[in-house]
Amino acid sequence: AQKITQTQPGMFVQEKEAVTLDCTYDTSDPSYGLFWYKQPSSGEMIFLIYQGSYDQQNATEGRYSLNFQKARKSANLVISASQLGDSAMYFCALGSNYKLTFGKGTLLTVNP
Amino acid sequence: EAQVTQNPRYLITVTGKKLTVTCSQNMNHEYMSWYRQDPGLGLRQIYYSMNVEVTDKGDVPEGYKVSRKEKRNFPLILESPSPNQTSLYFCASSLYPSGDQVPPYEQYFGPGTRLTVT
Numbered sequence: 283a284q285k286i287t288q289t290q291p292g293m294f295v296q297e298k299e300a301v302t303l304d305c306t307y308d309t310s311d312p313s314y315g316l317f318w319y320k321q322p323s324s325g326e327m328i329f330l331i332y333q334g335s336y337d338q339q340n341a342t343e344g345r346y347s348l349n350f351q352k353a354r355k356s357a358n359l360v361i362s363a364s365q366l367g368d369s370a371m372y373f374c375a376l377g378s379n380y381k382l383t384f385g386k387g388t389l390l391t392v393n394p
Numbered sequence: 395e396a397q398v399t400q401n402p403r404y405l406i407t408v409t410g411k412k413l414t415v416t417c418s419q420n421m422n423h424e425y426m427s428w429y430r431q432d433p434g435l436g437l438r439q440i441y442y443s444m445n446v447e448v449t450d451k452g453d454v455p456e457g458y459k460v461s462r463k464e465k466r467n468f469p470l471i472l473e474s475p476s477p478n479q480t481s482l483y484f485c486a487s488s489l490y491p492s493g494d495q496v497p498p499y500e501q502y503f504g505p506g507t508r509l510t511v512t
Contacts, residue, residue: 315499317500325482325505325506326503326505326506327437327484327486327503328503329500329501329502332499332500373436373437375437377499380425380442380444380450381439381442381452381453382427382429382439382442382501383439383453384429384436384437384438385436386434386435386436387436
């Protein structure tokens with residue numbers, strides 16, 4: 283069975299600072315993908331970044347990077363230079379064999 | 395415009411009255427999926443479909459049915475809704491991944507359907 287754990291229900295960060303959102307996972311599948319999605323207060327789900335289990339390099343997309351540590355089964359999201367618009371719920375998800383399992387989310391608040 | 399549409403966006407119904415939530419995508423995606431989101435639980439996968447006429451259960455399929463007769467449509471059917479199915483429902487679609495990417499790949503989500511069953 284697949285399992286995703288986000289241990290931080292809420293996080294606060296000052297504008298322009300970097301923040302790391304934690305995600306650990308567990309799966310017995312040798313091939314899998316890790317995703318991060320953002321859900322602002324308006325409710326839509328926005329794809330941020332993807333990391334494949336065989337990818338050698340950590341994924342990056344603009345201000346988002348994924349700190350992938352396979353041996354530790356962690357896939358933390360790093361947001362650099364936080365902006366007020368980054369305030370939202372962030373979900374980590376594990377995908378394998380066509381199934382996708384989400385964590386419970388971390389609510390990020392960016393303070394001016 | 396590439397998008398996933400869901401209808402209705404809001405629905406209040408009564409226990410036992412059959413309902414269907416429609417989902418349609420215009421991106422020619424093979425993979426489609428339904429999720430429900432409940433406070434404190436994140437999103438949980440209900441059903442998914444790898445292609446036309448190919449569907450399978452997610453983590454919480456009880457009380458739901460799906461069908462995939464056309465590539466673009468993936469309706470969610472609640473034959474006899476109950477109050478514990480009150481939730482926010484999302485439909486999503488994606489292409490099959492290429493190379494070493496593992497399915498499911500990046501998913502495009504619909505706007506969500508807020509269902510209340512009284």
